[in-house]
């Protein structure tokens with residue numbers, strides 16, 4: 166089990182709003198972008214990786230950038246404005262492979278990058294409700310136009326369901342205590358802010374937990390974020406569909422930030438390799454160098470896996 170992206174956030178300065186792209190050199194090496202080819206960045210964010218990809222694609226290339234988050238797409242658009250190649254920026258979940266290909270009227274691509282999770286830009290914005298370090302509305306939706314918020318979940322789910330979520334997606338042994346505290350507290354008042362929830366979790370745990378390496382609310386916040394954004398539900402299918410959209414010798418790079426999503430990437434790649442269609446290029450996942458971790462604490466939990474389409 167490795168630490169999650171959120172788990173290292175106490176080390177990140179609070180005014181660090183810009184996102185530092187994770188493992189940029191490794192991504193560019195393994196994605197092997199050829200000038201004039203077609204590359205999909207399925208988790209565009211602030212286009213940190215995409216700017217590098219655009220440079221490598223050259224003016225004859227085609228970059229397709231996808232994100233669920235409207236604000237990130239708007240920022241990314243500004244950052245890519247001076248690029249001379251064809252750029253299509255699309256809003257939605259990267260799982261909608263067929264829809265996106267139809268929208269840009271192509272059948273196959275040469276490279277796909279998925280840098281999973283959320284960006285520092287989202288994490289550090291207290292109005293988005295991802296962070297337990299700043300008080301804000303308990304939202305956590307990447308796509309703020311639809312779906313249930315984290316507040317909806319903590320105020321309505323049955324205690325047993327809260328236990329399951331915190332245990333399964335937060336991998337927290339003390340899920341039962343936390344769920345009980347949430348249910349007890351919400352009988353008094355609705356839990357509407359990140360600060361309220363962080364305090365409830367903190368108070369529900371033994372003092373020894375409060376001296377641990379990670380903030381006691383880390384796992385609960387991770388669990389809720391995964392459920393709110395259905396982060397794991399479509400991952401396997403999305404990976405398979407993007408792989409199937411690759412041209413022969415096309416490559417897919419995926420960066421995961423917690424063990425649950427990394428396990429899905431590993432198993433999906435294994436299945437694609439076993440049926441002879443793919444070759445895994447990273448026997449073990451690549452991790453950021455120590456130097457990168459020092460500059461960008463959030464990169465610490467990253468695992469990069471790469472697969473190439475054989476036929």
Ligand SMILES: C[S@@+](CC[C@H](N)C(=O)[O-])C[C@H]1O[C@@H](n2cnc3c(N)ncnc32)[C@H](O)[C@@H]1O
Nearest residue numbers: 186208210211212213214232233234258259280
């Ligand atoms: C880690 S950030 C990507 C950062 C980007 N690579 C960069 O260098 O700037 C992940 C981004 O993917 C988006 N995202 C996460 N899951 C998504 C999904 N299922 N579909 C579309 N976008 C998603 C998030 O909104 C976020 O902007």
